[in-house]
Amino acid sequence: MTEPLIELRNVTFSYPGAPFPIFQDFNYQVLPGKHVGLVGPNGCGKTTLLHLMMGLVRPQTGSIVIFGQEVKTEKDFIAVRQKVGLLFQNPDDQLFCPTVLEDVAFGPLNQGKSPAAAIEIARATMARLGLTGFEDRVTYKLSGGEKKLVSLATVLAMNPRLLLLDEPTAGLDEATKHRLIHILNDLDVACLIVSHENDFLEHTVKECCQVHGHCCQPLPHHEGT
Amino acid sequence: MSAIQEPFSDGASTVHHLDPRGKIVVAGLFAVLIAVSQNYAAALAGLALALIWLGAARLPLKKVAARLLVVNGFIFFLWVVLPFTYPGDVIWRLGPLALTRQGLLFTGLITLKSNAIIIALIALIATVDVVTLGQALHKLRFPGKLCHLLLFTYRYLYVFEQEFHRLVQAMKIRGFQPRTDLHTYRSYAYLAAMLLVRSYDRADRVFQAMLCRGFHGVFYSLRTFSWQRRDWLLVATSLPALALILYLEWHHPVLL
Numbered sequence: 001m002t003e004p005l006i007e008l009r010n011v012t013f014s015y016p017g018a019p020f021p022i023f024q025d026f027n028y029q030v031l032p033g034k035h036v037g038l039v040g041p042n043g044c045g046k047t048t049l050l051h052l053m054m055g056l057v058r059p060q061t062g063s064i065v066i067f068g069q070e071v072k073t074e075k076d077f078i079a080v081r082q083k084v085g086l087l088f089q090n091p092d093d094q095l096f097c098p099t100v101l102e103d104v105a106f107g108p109l110n111q112g113k114s115p116a117a118a119i120e121i122a123r124a125t126m127a128r129l130g131l132t133g134f135e136d137r138v139t140y141k142l143s144g145g146e147k148k149l150v151s152l153a154t155v156l157a158m159n160p161r162l163l164l165l166d167e168p169t170a171g172l173d174e175a176t177k178h179r180l181i182h183i184l185n186d187l188d189v190a191c192l193i194v195s196h197e198n199d200f201l202e203h204t205v206k207e208c209c210q211v212h213g214h215c216c217q218p219l220p221h222h223e224g225t
Numbered sequence: 226m227s228a229i230q231e232p233f234s235d236g237a238s239t240v241h242h243l244d245p246r247g248k249i250v251v252a253g254l255f256a257v258l259i260a261v262s263q264n265y266a267a268a269l270a271g272l273a274l275a276l277i278w279l280g281a282a283r284l285p286l287k288k289v290a291a292r293l294l295v296v297n298g299f300i301f302f303l304w305v306v307l308p309f310t311y312p313g314d315v316i317w318r319l320g321p322l323a324l325t326r327q328g329l330l331f332t333g334l335i336t337l338k339s340n341a342i343i344i345a346l347i348a349l350i351a352t353v354d355v356v357t358l359g360q361a362l363h364k365l366r367f368p369g370k371l372c373h374l375l376l377f378t379y380r381y382l383y384v385f386e387q388e389f390h391r392l393v394q395a396m397k398i399r400g401f402q403p404r405t406d407l408h409t410y411r412s413y414a415y416l417a418a419m420l421l422v423r424s425y426d427r428a429d430r431v432f433q434a435m436l437c438r439g440f441h442g443v444f445y446s447l448r449t450f451s452w453q454r455r456d457w458l459l460v461a462t463s464l465p466a467l468a469l470i471l472y473l474e475w476h477h478p479v480l481l
Contacts, residue, residue: 056433088439092387093430096380098356102447110439112395116446140383158438 004069005162006053006084011062013052015101021213022048026062028216030162035191037201039219040211046194047089047213050164054086063190082223084112087161089167091147092140095218100126100142101135101149107158125157126150129183145176163191169200191217232288236352239455240282245353245361247456251463256342258470268334274466278348289347296343300336304324307332321353355379360446360464367406369443376444384431385424392416422438 055077
């Protein structure tokens with residue numbers, strides 16, 4: 001059996017002040033090489049699940065194992081974040097540098113790359129996403145679709161082994177959605193995609209799971225063409 | 226369009242091309258020297274030096290004047306109060322108020338000094354954009370925490386402003402018009418509170434996104450600073466000028 005990329009074991013998590021926990025004895029595995037869709041009603045914990053995996057929130061009990069290592073402390077998660085990329089729901093939360101090039105180079109620089117190497121990676125990543133010519137654009141003046149693609153570039157520039165996408169299609173037009181589908185299908189990286197759009201998931205993932213409080217239940221899924 | 230702008234940081238003059246580190250050091254020394262100076266000769270020499278820098282920076286003079294007007298708006302209040310309250314030889318009386326010669330001279334000196342420092346800062350520091358300023362301070366071995374504070378304050382100022390506009394628009398599209406009544410005051414209070422809460426949340430999410438991309442407290446800069454001959458020229462011309470101001474300060478030539 002292949003080793004899971006991420007495994008959550010008996011995780012219990014509740015937000016402070018919440019009447020009941022979002023996850024109780026929750027178990028889930030992300031297996032390598034697959035695009036998986038996560039679905040479920042609003043507030044069922046899809047985003048929280050991604051944030052648990054990135055260490056942005058910590059479980060009250062249970063353990064999280066990523067790439068075969070149990071992760072507990074901030075230091076453990078710092079290492080995880082070098083290899084797992086999270087695309088936030090709102091690109092305004094993600095982009096914070098004045099120019100696009102600086103934002104895309106931010107991750108590689110944090111990984112210890114030299115400025116010259118970081119710029120090269122940033123340019124290559126942007127070229128892959130069809131963003132050539134955006135280098136000196138100001139991030140907060142981009143359109144919604146452009147912001148989304150630039151956000152994706154900032155995550156891909158770190159060359160992640162696993163990509164977590166939180167509602168990547170929110171607010172995108174059809175053309176940009178198709179662009180995103182092509183980009184994701186060409187990626188050689190495992191993806192976990194949270195989405196409410198069945199149409200989008202049909203074109204991007206091999207299997208879908210419904211997020212519940214205890215587990216993720218696999219759903220019958222028909223792959224699109 | 227953002228209301229927070231840096232109108233002076235874009236430019237192609239010699240001053241814009243100078244290494245920010247040199248400009249920060251020279252401007253810092255200048256500001257301290259002028260701030261502690263006690264006589265007109267030093268202040269006037271400082272003002273002359275600041276004007277030379279301003280000339281070299283070739284900034285839009287209208288905008289510079291607008292900035293100076295704001296600063297001198299504060300100084301105006303000193304003119305209203307200080308000449309009448311500073312002890313000294315009375316030269317004019319208006320009812321219970323007595324205008325003193327020393328008070329006038331002192332207020333004039335403060336005005337000169339403030340303007341000299343502001344002009345020098347506009348010419349040397351405002352010609353660097355805030356992000357570069359933070360990075361240059363970092364390179365000058367300023368405490369990392371202070372540099373981050375500067376950069377983050379700047380970054381979140383935009384967030385704050387954007388949230389504010391969003392909230393104001395949300396109020397406007399539902400027909401809100403400010404009046405002098407409780408509803409208006411209450412709505413503004415809600416606006417302020419909501420602005421605080423939402424900006425805090427957003428700042429939190431931006432920070433989380435930075436963590437996800439491997440941020441661990443150190444800012445790396447794509448910008449490289451290069452110290453060139455013109456930077457030596459700035460230092461080589463500024464230091465004797467500053468020394469002259471110091472000399473004038475020590476020798477107290479009577480100017481008035």
